[in-house]
Amino acid sequence: DAKTTQPPSMDCAEGRAANLPCNHSTISGNEYVYWYRQIHSQGPQYIIHGLKNNETNEMASLIITEDRKSSTLILPHATLRDTAVYYCIVTTTGANSKLTFGKGITLSVRP
């Protein structure tokens, strides 16, 4: 699976959009970009995933660059409850696919 690079931390103001970047320059054509988050030592929670098109769900939007070498997770209106570690993971969805977690990015939402 391709490796991902994320900044260690960032913060944003409550109510503002949080834009979390991720680099995955070695991504292969059959690899998806997944985002999970972990709130204070709880089990990680799936947020969103995509292959090459931008995706949006009730939690977030995922913007993938045209060359697929980087992506941005957008939380449109961050709340204090969005304070968490966010993991960007690149993986296939084949029969033996697994998730490889890096250190993630710690998002702190300030009041």
Added chain:
Amino acid sequence: DADVTQTPRNRITKTGKRIMLECSQTKGHDRMYWYRQDPGLGLRLIYYSFDVKDINKGEISDGYSVSRQAQAKFSLSLESAIPNQTALYFCATSDAVQMGHNEQFFGPGTRLTVL
């Protein structure tokens, strides 16, 4: 996720003791996983199972063993616990990969301390 439960939630034990961590799921998923997380680090895969008869080593399987007693249950054992196995342990499940999606559902974690 309440559909994936782990017992115990916290455990303190001594070096050399045998410990079993248990995971149960009501999601009907075929696939189950055990991860450990050390402070400040991401999760690392210990073992995984794609069905009852299937056991696979993950990234860090040394010192651990697993048992998949039924589709719904996946146990992790430390035969002789050592202090550097002190960590937060997570169980996860997923459905067989369908429609290009591989979402894992995590339990609440077991905090294990080995003295």
